[in-house]
Amino acid sequence: MNLYLTRNQAKGLMGGVKFDLEARVELTPEEAELVRKYKAEKEVLLKKEVKIPFTGRALVFDITIGSLTAGRKFKCNDIAEILEYEKSVKESCESFKNYIEVMKSFGGEELIKFE
Numbered sequence: 001m002n003l004y005l006t007r008n009q010a011k012g013l014m015g016g017v018k019f020d021l022e023a024r025v026e027l028t029p030e031e032a033e034l035v036r037k038y039k040a041e042k043e044v045l046l047k048k049e050v051k052i053p054f055t056g057r058a059l060v061f062d063i064t065i066g067s068l069t070a071g072r073k074f075k076c077n078d079i080a081e082i083l084e085y086e087k088s089v090k091e092s093c094e095s096f097k098n099y100i101e102v103m104k105s106f107g108g109e110e111l112i113k114f115e
Contacts, residue, residue, distance in 0.1 A: 001100065002026045003068075003093050005086060019082050023089040024071035025096065032069075034103040041066030043099065045092040050084055063092040065099070 006022040027035065035041065046063045063072065074085045 001028065001031055001093065001097060003089070005089070007082060019076040019079065021074040021076060021082050021085050021089075022071060023068065023074070023085075025068040025093065027069060031100050034100060035065060035069070038103055040099065040103070041069070045095040045099075046088055048088045050081070050088075053080075063088065065096060068092060068096065 002025065004022075004024045004026065006020075008020040008022070010018050010020075041064065043065045044062045045065060045068070048061055048063070050059045050061070052058060068089075072089075074082075076082045076085065
């Protein structure tokens with residue numbers, strides 16, 4: 001699994017700068033087959049609430065397996081918001097990798113030693 005992050009910026013309407021973050025996961029053929037086999041595209045990897053500074057409001061968003069493999073775009077007002085979204089996407093990929101490992105393990109046996 002590879003995660004691709006793309007950061008872009010453009011001029012805002014009032015002369016400021018606006019930011020975009022694009023995140024896309026590329027799967028190996030084996031990983032893609034596991035996602036198809038278990039119909040995991042709608043699995044929520046992360047539900048996140050991002051507070052909007054000075055407004056008292058928050059954005060709630062889900063990152064799903066399908067949204068990562070299709071590519072997801074986040075519109076941001078500042079660099080701190082970009083960093084928060086990047087952190088969330090990376091957390092989601094960690095969860096996704098765990099899902100893949102569990103999907104691979106069906107039909108096998110795992111030994112866990114406790115001492």
